[in-house]
Amino acid sequence: MSTHTYKKFENSDSGDLPDKMTIYQDCMNEFNESPVNSKRCRLLISRLLRLMAQGETFPESEATALFFSVSKLFQHQNDSLRQAVYLAIKELSGISEDVLMATSSIMKDVQNGSDLIKPNAIRSLTVVLDESTAFSAERLLKSAVVSKNPTISSASLTASYHLLPISETTIKRFTNEAQEAVVDLKPFPQNDVTGDYYPNSTFITQYHALGLLYQLKKNDKMSLMKLVRQFAETNNLKNQLAKVQLVKLVNDIVQRDPQLFTQFQQLLYNWLSNKFESVQLETSKLITSFATTNPRLVSPELFAAAIQTLQGLLTVPRVTTKFAALRILNRISMVSPEKIVICNPELESLINDSNRNVSTYAITILLKTGTAKNISSLISTITKFIHEVSDDFKIIIIDAVRTLSLNFPQEWKSILNFLIDVLKNGEGGFKFKNSIVEALIDIVSFVPQSKELALENLCDFIEDCEFNEILVRILHLLGKEGPYTSNPSLYVRHIYNRVVLENSIIRSAAVVSLSKFALAKNDPTLKDSIVSLLKRIANDKDDEVRDRASIALQFIESSESTGDSAKDLIQAKYSYDYQSLESKLVSYMSDSDAFKAPFEGSTVRRITDDEAKAMDLKRKQEQLQSGSLESGAGSSGSLESGSTPDERADKATYKGPSVDQHKEDLLATKYADELLSIEQFKEFGTLVNSSNSVALTEPEAEFVVRGVKHLFKEHVVFQFSITNTLTDVILDNVSVACTPEDPENSQLEELFTIPIDRLAPSTEAASYIAFRKSEDIVMEGFLCNLTFTTKELNPDTNEPFDGDEGFQDEYEIDSIFLNAGDYIKSSFIGDFTTTFDELPNEEVAVYNIHENISLQEVIDKLVTNTSCLPLENTQFAPNDSNSHVLKLFGKSALTGVKIALTVRMIKSSKGIALKAQGKSEDATLCADLVNGLM
Template sequence: MAAFLMTLPGKKEEESGLSSYYNNKTTIIQEARVFNDSPISPRKCRALLTRIVYLLYVGETLSAQEATTLFFGTTKLFQHKDSALRQAVYLAIKELATTAEDVIMVTSSIMKDMQPNSEVIYRPNAIRALCRIIDPSMAQGVERFFKAAIVDRNPSISSAALVSAYHLFPSAKDVVKRWVNEAQEAVNAKSSSSNFFSTPTAGSGYLGFGGTSQPSGPQTIQSTSYVSQYHALGLLYLIRAQDRMAVTKMIQQLGGGKSGAGTTLKNPMALCMLIRFAAKVMEEDSNMQRQMFDLLEGWLRHKSDMVNFEAARAICEMKNVTAPQLTKSIAVLQLFLSSPKPVLKFAATRTLAALALSHPASVASCNMDLESLIADPNRSVATYAITTLLKTGNEASVDRLIKQISGFMTEISDEFKVIIVDAIRSLCLKFPSKHASMLSFLSGVLRDEGGYDFKRAVVEAMFDMIKFIGECKEQALSHLCEFIEDCEFTKLSVRILHLLGLEGPKSPQPAKYIRFIYNRVVLENATVRAAAVASLAKFGVNAKDENLQKSIRVLLNRCLDDVDDEVRDRATLYVKTFSDAPLAAAYVKEESVFSLSALEAKLVAYVNDPSAASQPFDTSSVPKISRAQAAQDAARPSTLDTIGVPTAKKAADAPPPPTAAETQSAYLQQLADVPEFASYGPVLNSSANAAALTESETEYQVTCVKHIFKEHIVFQFNVSNTLPDTVLEQVSVIMVPQAEDSGLTEDFIIPVPSVTSASSPGTLYVSFTRDLPEEYAVASFQCTMKFISKELDPSTGEPEEEGYEDEYQLEEVELSAGGDYIVPSYVTFGAEWDRLKGAPNATETFALSSMESLKAACDSIIEVLGMEPLGGSETPASASVHTLQLSGLVPGGGGKVLVRCRMTFSRGQGVTLELGVRAEKQEVCNLVLAAVGG
C-alpha cells in the first residue's frame, strides 16, 4: 500500500501532461473534423465541445479565424436531435460568439428552438445563446419571443429570458424598457411544477462523455424556488433605476407593509435584493428613511435566515443610525451567534465587528456570546469575535484577549491577521496604559511569516504607538530596527528608516540606532541605501554630540564611492551641508517640501502664460506638504475623477485616473480655449474636485468647478445627459445669490449649444466680477439649469425641429474659504506662529452647542476651513480639552495663514471654541472668522 501511495504523484503528473496535450488548441482545431462526419457521432462531438469550452474557460485565446472555423463547425450539429449534444452546442456557441465573425447567420437555427412548440429543454439554452448572437438593431425583431418567454410558466425559460434581457439592456434600452409589464408579471407570478429538465434518450450520455447508464424515460424536477422572481426584480430595477420615485413605489408595493407578511416575493434572494434597493433609497433620500426603516424592521421577522441577516446588516450600515434603532437588528445577530451554521456565525460576527467601530456600547450586549466563539473551530469566526471584543471590551480584559489571540495567529490567513492588527491599533489609543502587552504582541507577530499587507499593518500600528504614546517610543523603535535587519519589503524599510531619522536624534541615546541604519548601506538595494544615507544625515545635523557628528561624517564619506548615482549624490549633498548651516536647515532640518502636483500645475500655468515671461516664478503661492505625506503620496495613486465625466464603474483594464497636476492642466486648457477669459489673467486656484449638484442616478448629471482669478470668479458646470433619445439645447445655469450683497456681480453666461449623451458631456460657464478684489467674497447660490429638450428621430437620429423649454433644479453652490480661497499647506507651526506674532491677527470665541465631541468639532472645522491639520492636532477619544493647529495658503498674494483652535468640551453644552488667527493680510483673518462664524 505504501509503495502504491508513493507512485501516485508520478501518476498525477503523467495525467497532467496528458491533459495538457489533450486540451491543446492546435489539437482541438485539428480534431474539429469530427463535426463533418456522416453520420454524426454525438459522443465524440460532445467530448470535443467540452474540450473547447474548457479551453476558453482556462483563458486560452482564439484568433477570429480559428473561432469562426470552430463556430460554424459547431453549428452543423443542429441537424442532430440528441438533446445532450444540443445543450453542448449552445454552451460552445455562446463562448465562441464573442470572437467569431458573421455569427448572425446562425440566428434562424437558434430561433427554431425558441418556438413554444419546441422541446422545453432547448428553449432556455436557445434564449441565452440568442442574446449573445444578435446585435442591438435586431432586438426589436425578437421582441415577441422574449416577451412570451418572460411570462412562461416554466421557471427555467422565464429566468433565461429575464437574464438575457438584463444583458441586452445596455445596448438596446428602448426595446427592453417595453418589457416592463412582462417583468412585473414574472415578479407576481406563482411558481408552478414543470418538466424543465428531461433525461436524455438512452445511449446519448451526459455532457462531454458518453455512457448508457441513465435511467430510461423522462424525469421531472419540481421547481418551487420562485427563482424567476429574483431575475425579474433585477430587470425591473435596471429599467427604473433612473426614476427614484418609481423605484420607491416598487419597493413599497413589493415590501408587504411593516410586517413584510403581505409581500408577493417568495424567493429569499429576491427579498435580499429588495432590501438592498431599500437601503440605497434610504441612503440617497433622507425623507424616505422612516418608511424604509419600517420595512427593514419588518423583514427582521421573516422566516428565512438570509432575509433576516440582510435586513439586520442594512440597518447596522445606515448613516446616523441611533442606538434604539439598532436594538432589534442586534438581537437578530445575537441569535445567529449561537447558530449551529458556521455561515450565520461568520456573517453575524463580521457585521458586529464593523458596527463596533461606531456603536461599541450597543454591541457590548453580545459580549458573552462572542466570548464563547473565541475557541470556535472556524478561525474566521473566532477572529471576528475577538476583534469585536477588543473594540467593546474594557481595559481589564485586554491582556486576556491578547493572550488568546496569540494562540491562533499562525492558523489564520493574512487577511484576518490584518483585521486583528487594525483592532489592536485602535485599542492602543483607547487604553494607552496597556501599551506594553500590545507592543509585545505586535513585535512578536512582526517576526512571523506574512505578506506585505500584513507586515505594513503591523508597522503602521507601531508608528501610531510611537506618535501617540511617548512611553513606548524607545522600545518600539528598537523593535523596528530589528525588523529591518531581515525585512524583504523595500517600501517598509524606507518608511522605517525615515522614521528613525525623525525620532532617533531626539532619543536619549541616538548612537544605538546608527549601527542598524549603516547596515542597510552595506547590505541592501539602492533604494534602501539612499534612504539610509538620508537618515544618517538627519542624525549628523540634529545630534548634539560632536563625536557622533564626526562618526557620521566618516560613514557618509564612505558612501561617496557607492555604485548607485542616487546614493552618491545624496551622500555628497549631506557631507556639504555639515559645513553650511543654511543648507542644513533647508535640505535636512526642513520638514516640508513642495506639493509636487501643485508645483507642476503652477509651472505649467507659468510656462503657458505669455505675460509671465518678464516675471520670476513665485514659489510662495505653491502649498507645501510634510515629507512623510510626500512619501505616502508617492506610494499610492491619485483618486481624482476625470473632468466632466459622470461617476461610473471602472473597467478592470481602464487607464489610471488623472493626477492632480493633469486635472489642473486640463482646467487651464479648457479656460484658455474660451476667448472671453483671455483678459482675466492667470488662475489663482481651481477646485481640486468637481462638486456634484445632482444625484448619481438622475437623468441629468451636473458637476461644478470653481476657478478663482484676481478680479473674477468663473463657475464651470459639466453637464451630462443620460437620456439616450433626448437632446438638450441651449443649456445654461441661472445662479442667484442668497444674500443681497454677495460682493459679486454677474458678467455673462456661456451656454452649451447641445448635450446629446452621457458619453459627450457639455461644459458651460458663468462669470462673476469681484466687487472688491482685495477682499474674499463668501456666498451661496441657488442654481437652476434651463434648456430646450428635443426628442431624437429614431430613424435618422436627428433632433426634431420643435422642442419645449424646461428647467431642472440643482443643488446649491457655495463659494467658501476652504478649498476655494484657502489651500492646505504644511509648516512648522511653532516657529511660523512666532514669526507672525506682529502680523495681522484676530481672536474670537464661538459656542458650538451642536457638537457631541471634540473630534466632531475638529472634523467640522477642518472641513470648513480646508486647511492642513499639523502635528499634535489628533483628538484623543476621551479628551475634554484640546488644541487644534491648522495651516494654509491663500494663492494670489494672500500669503500664509495659521489658525489655533483651543477647545473645551462639556457634555450637554457642546464645545466652546477660542479661535486665534494669524495671517499676512487682515482680509484673510476676516475670511477665516467669517467662515467659522457663518
C-alpha cells in the same frame, strides 16, 4: 494513431481525452451514421463537451458542420440522447453559423416531447432564436409558463428572461401569465415519478417569475409597489429566493424614492424575523445601507432591530451566514462603529473561529469598534493568533492596528510591542513586513513618546533584514528622527554597521542618514566622529556612495561658514507642495522664453514638517472615518489579487458621512492656483492662507454657492464658486454682492469684483470680490446676495434666444464670516499637554448653546471654525458620555506663532456648555480666537 492508443480512449475508464481532431472525426462519422447508435453518440457528445470545457474551440466551419451533424440526432427518439444533444447545441451555438435551422426540431420537442425533454428544449430556444424569430416562439413559451409542471414553467420563464433584451414586445405579453406563475404553487405531479429520486418542489418558479416581472415593470414605480404589497401581505411566497427578490424589490423602490421608506417600515420589521436567514440578511443589509444615506428616515428602533438580527446570525453554525452577517457589520463599522458595539461579545468569540475568513473579519471589525478599555486585551488576543494566518490576513490586521494607533495614541505601548513582536518573529513576505514598518513609521511620527523605543527596535531589525526597500526606508527614518533623540550616537553605530556590511543601495542611503546626525545637535564630538566616518566612506568603491559622502562632507564643512543654508540642504525643514510644484514646472517647461531666468522655486507653496504631519494625520483619520483606508490597502498591498474582506463595491455604496478631506485639500490647492493666475490679484503678493470652502446655500438649491476665503498680507479675497443646477436657464453677469453687517465700523475696503460673464447650465465657475485690510487680524461678517441676469435657453441651439434681454434677479445666500480661524493653519504637535502648559498668554471664554445638537456636531463646527488640528483623537465624541474635552492646535498663518486650545464641553438637558481655554504666544490672536469660537 496506433490501434493501441485508439483503444485506450474507447475504454471509458481512462480519464484522458483523445485529441481534438480525433474527436471531431469520430463525431462527424458517428452522428451521420444511420441508424444512430445512441449510446456511442452520447459518449462522443460527452467527450466533445469535455474538450470544450477545457477551453478548446473549433473554427467556425467545423463548428457549423458539427452543429449540423448533432441536429441530425433529433431523429432518434431516445430521451437520454436528446438531453445530451441539447447540451451540445447550447455549447456549439456560440461558435457556429446557421443555428436557426435547429429551431423547428426544438419546437417540435417543446410541443410533443416528454415532460423530461420539454424543459431542455425550451431553454435551448434561447440560443437559437434571434431578434427576427423570437416572436415565433411566443405561443409555445406562453403555454409553457402556465404549465402545471414547475420545471417546464421555470424553463419557460428563464428562457423569456434571456430573450427579453431582444424581444421585449413579445415577452411583455406574458405579464399576466408570469403574475399567475408567482401566485400558483406548483407541486410536482406525484404519479409519474420515473427515476430513483423524488423531486420535491421548492417553488423556485416564483423566483423566476418575480425576476421576470420586475424586468417587465421596472420603469413603473406604482406597479412595483403593487407587486410588493400583493406578495408581501398575502403569504403566497414560499420560495426563499423569491422572498429575497422581494426584499431587493423594496430596496429598489426606496432607493428611487427614499420618502417611501416609512411605508415599508413595518414590513421590514417583520422580515427581520423571517424564518429564512437569507431574508434576514437582505433586510438588514437594506436597512443599514439605507440608513447611511438617509439617516433621518430610519427609526432608531428599526436600525437596532437590524443590528440585533445580525448579532443573532453571528452565532449560527453555518459559515456562509456568519460570513454574510460579518460583511454587513464590517460595512457599518467603517461608517459608524459605535452602533455595533453591542455585537462585541459575539465578535470576540468569533476570533477563535476555525474559519480564518470569519475570524479575520471579526478582528478587523473589533479593531474598529474597539474602545480604549479593551485595546490591550484585543492586542494580546491577536498576538496569539497572528502567526497562524496567511500573509494577506496579517496585512489586513496590521492595517487595522495601524489605524488603531492613530485613534488611541495613549495605548501606544501595547500596540508598539505587538508590532515589534510581529516584525521580529513573524514569518512573512516583503509586503507584510513593509506594512509593519509603515505602521511603525506612523506611530513614530504621530506619537512622539514612542520614538526612542520604536527606533531602537527598528535598529535591531535592520541588523537582520533581507529587503532592501525596507532597509532604505528605515535608514531614512533613523536619519530624520534619530538626531533629535537623547542618545543619537546609538543610531550612528547601527547605521555605520550597514555601511560596512551591505550593498551599495543601502550604503548610499546610510550615508545620507549619517550626514544628518552631524549638524543636528551642536555636539562637536558627534560631528567629528561623523566626519571621520564619512571620510572613510569617501573611499568606497561605488560611485554613488562616494559622491554622496563627498557632498555630505562638503556641506558639513561649509556649514561652519554659511550656517543655516547648508543645514537646510542636509536636513530639510520643509517640503514643497508637490502638486503646485509640478504645475509650476510644467508651465515653466512649456514656455521657452522662461528659460532665460532660473526657475523661481520660492513661489511654490512650502510645507513645513509639522504642517505635513498635520495634513497626513488629518487625511489618515478621515480615511479611517470613511473606511477607505482598508480598501486603499486592498489595492496597494498584496491584496490586489487577494481576498480583501473589503471590496471596491462596498466603498462605492457605503460613503462615509464626512466629506473627503483629502479631496478638499486638493480642491483648495486648485482654487489657490486659479486665484493666482488672475492678473488683478498678482499685486497682492503671496497667498498667506486659504480657508476650507463653506457651503452658503443648501446643497439642493437651484444655484449652489460655496465660499472660500483667501488671505493676503494686506488684502482678503472671497471666492464664490457658483453652480447652476438648472438645465434650461443660462446666467449672465453673475456676482455676489457683499455688504458688511456693520457698515459703520467696517475695517475692510472693497476694491473690486470679478463677475462670471456667463454661467451655462450644469457648470461651475467662480466669482471673486477683493478687499483691502490692515495687517492686523480683522474679523467681520458680510451679508451676501447673489445677483445675476437669467436668460432662457433655446432648446434647439442651446443658446439664449436672440434678443432675450433676460431679467435681473437676486438670490439671498448665507452670510460669510471672516473669523480668527481663517488666520490659523492647523499644525501637529506631539506632546500637546506640555506645549499647552508652556505657552504664555492665556484666555478663557464660556459659551452656552441652547440648540439641541449633539456634542459631535459642536466638535465638527469648532474644528472648522478654528481651522486647528484636533489632537489625541479628541475629534470624536464618545456616544455614552455627556462630556468631552477637545484639544486643538494650530499656528498663525501670518506670523507662525503657536496656539493651543482645550475646549471642555458638557451636555445637559438645557443645552451644551463650553469652556474654552486658549494659550498662545500672541495674546491678541488668542483672545480673538477664543472669543470668536462660535
